[in-house]
Amino acid sequence: MKSLWVFHVNTGACNGCDIEILDVLTPYYDIERLGVKLVPTPRHAHALLVTGPLTRQAYHAAKMAYEAMPPKPRIVIAVGTCACSGGIFHDSYALRREYRESLEYPLKGGTSEFLPVHLYIPGCPPRPEEILYGVALLKNIVEKKVRGRRFSEGTFVLPRESFNAWVEVLLRARIRKELGYFDGYSLLRRFMELVESSESKEELEKLVEKTINDEGDSRLRYGLEKLYSYYLEVVRTYEGILAAKRALVGLPK
Amino acid sequence: MTKAYPFEPEEAPPEYRGIPRIDPVLCIGCGACANACPPNAILRIDDPENGTRRIVLDVGRCIRCARCEEVCPTGAVRLTAEFEAATDDRSDHVEVVELRLARCRGCGKYTCYTERQVEKVLSLIPRGILDFDRVREKLPLCSECKLKLTVLNATKFGEVEP
Numbered sequence: 001m002k003s004l005w006v007f008h009v010n011t012g013a014c015n016g017c018d019i020e021i022l023d024v025l026t027p028y029y030d031i032e033r034l035g036v037k038l039v040p041t042p043r044h045a046h047a048l049l050v051t052g053p054l055t056r057q058a059y060h061a062a063k064m065a066y067e068a069m070p071p072k073p074r075i076v077i078a079v080g081t082c083a084c085s086g087g088i089f090h091d092s093y094a095l096r097r098e099y100r101e102s103l104e105y106p107l108k109g110g111t112s113e114f115l116p117v118h119l120y121i122p123g124c125p126p127r128p129e130e131i132l133y134g135v136a137l138l139k140n141i142v143e144k145k146v147r148g149r150r151f152s153e154g155t156f157v158l159p160r161e162s163f164n165a166w167v168e169v170l171l172r173a174r175i176r177k178e179l180g181y182f183d184g185y186s187l188l189r190r191f192m193e194l195v196e197s198s199e200s201k202e203e204l205e206k207l208v209e210k211t212i213n214d215e216g217d218s219r220l221r222y223g224l225e226k227l228y229s230y231y232l233e234v235v236r237t238y239e240g241i242l243a244a245k246r247a248l249v250g251l252p253k
Numbered sequence: 254m255t256k257a258y259p260f261e262p263e264e265a266p267p268e269y270r271g272i273p274r275i276d277p278v279l280c281i282g283c284g285a286c287a288n289a290c291p292p293n294a295i296l297r298i299d300d301p302e303n304g305t306r307r308i309v310l311d312v313g314r315c316i317r318c319a320r321c322e323e324v325c326p327t328g329a330v331r332l333t334a335e336f337e338a339a340t341d342d343r344s345d346h347v348e349v350v351e352l353r354l355a356r357c358r359g360c361g362k363y364t365c366y367t368e369r370q371v372e373k374v375l376s377l378i379p380r381g382i383l384d385f386d387r388v389r390e391k392l393p394l395c396s397e398c399k400l401k402l403t404v405l406n407a408t409k410f411g412e413v414e415p
Contacts, residue, residue, distance in 0.1 A: 027255060028254075028255060028256060029255070029256055029258070030255045030256075033255070034259070081292070081313065081314060081315065081316055084313040084314070084343070084346075085311065085313045085314040085343070086292075086314065087292055087314060087316060088291055088292045088316050090292055090293065090314065091293075102293075103296060103298050105296065105309045105311055105347050105349075106311055106313060106343040106344055106346055106347050107293070107294070107296075107311045107313070107314050109314075112343075118341055119339060119340075119341050120313060120339065120340055120341070120343060120346070121338075121339045122272075122312055122313045122314075122315070122338050122339075122346065123317070123336070123338070124315075124316035124317055126336075127265075127336050129256075129258050129263055129336065129337075130336050130337060130338070130339060132258050132259050133258075133259060133337045133339055134339035135259075136259035137339050137340075137341075141259055141260070142259055142337075144340055144341075144345070145335070145337045145338075146272075146312065146337070146338050146340055146345050146346065147345055148344050148345050148346070148347050148348070148349075149347075149348045149349070150348075150349045150351070151275075151277035151349065151350045151351065152351045153351060153352050153353050153369075154277065154278070155278055156278065156369055156372070157278050157279060158372065158373065158376050159279070159327070159328075160376070161376075162376050162377070162378065162379065162380060163379055163380070165376050165377050166377050166378070166379045169326075169377060176323075181319075181322065181323040182268070182319075185328065189328075238379060238382070241382055242381050242382065245381070245382070
């Protein structure tokens with residue numbers, strides 16, 4: 001197929017995907033290079049560009065649009081997570097969907113409830129590049145990159161030893177409150193590497209000071225200082241409990 | 254200038270939230286991600302007869318909110334920078350990790366947690382504070398055996414040890 005004329009149907013989307021489709025038409029992304037043109041009536045269209053999780057109200061209009069298209073090629077493209085599988089609205093009372101077991105996969109819902117879909121473009125909303133990629137995939141310009149994957153149990157790695165693993169669990173909750181998960185967890189991973197590489201307390205102190213001085217980001221510097229003080233607190237508590245227990249049982253040191 | 258994208262490769266920005274991937278080496282199958290996922294894109298499916306648990310991630314329903322990355326205790330689920338997930342077949346979006354369930358010490362049935370979860374929990378016990386061997390003895394127990402053990406221990410209350 002040389003060029004694809006598309007008709008856009010919104011079946012109850014939040015307009016995020018529609019705005020991305022609008023983006024794709026701008027000169028910066030320019031989907032018209034690939035021959036795609038947005039047409040105002042389904043009678044001129046080769047493809048139906050569906051966004052949204054298919055509400056009951058929109059179902060009839062979408063069906064009318066599909067039936068008004070010329071019988072060949074009648075391609076349906078589902079844009080966005082909602083159109084692919086129901087997305088965040090998969091459980092909504094307003095959707096048109098069949099009853100089915102909830103533990104089957106791939107998960108059902110969205111456009112495929114009433115139309116045979118030729119191309120799924122997931123994303124919430126999909127990037128403009130992702131829509132471009134999908135259309136290029138339909139025209140055989142690029143290759144498919146995702147594949148279904150299945151793993152059965154093989155090797156298993158526990159990243160930390162027993163005491164460090166316990167400390168990491170305690171520090172995780174605190175650094176998440178200070179910095180959030182995105183910066184906090186990666187910073188914690190760096191800090192635990194420092195803890196594991198150092199052998200004595202003095203060496204750890206020097207290493208942490210050096211890292212704090214080398215760090216350019218003031219938020220991460222603050223996080224490292226906090227982590228180090230929390231770490232000292234945890235170690236002090238642990239040693240206190242051990243000493244108390246030894247005194248109680250009467251064991252020698 | 255128009256982007257040359259589908260004809261030239263494109264990298265997402267470094268903090269971009271792309272499609273999530275499960276690392277099968279780190280995953281313990283606890284199902285924290287399945288509990289946290291707002292659109293139920295991750296399922297936890299137990300099969301107590303064959304003794305397996307499947308963690309199923311469906312990229313086609315994922316909204317890239319990164320809640321799974323936030324709650325994962327081992328850092329197994331990570332959002333990658335990949336974004337090219339368009340496909341004509343929905344089964345390409347599915348990622349399955351299959352893990353073994355632990356066997357109960359008392360009755361030999363399968364419990365409701367995996368062997369890896371037991372290992373992870375045992376690795377978290379700081380030595381010296383808790384009696385490690387006693388915890389290790391009790392750990393893979395199904396809920397019925399745990400109940401019996403609790404009742405048995407409760408009846409011992411007040412007995413004087415010689």
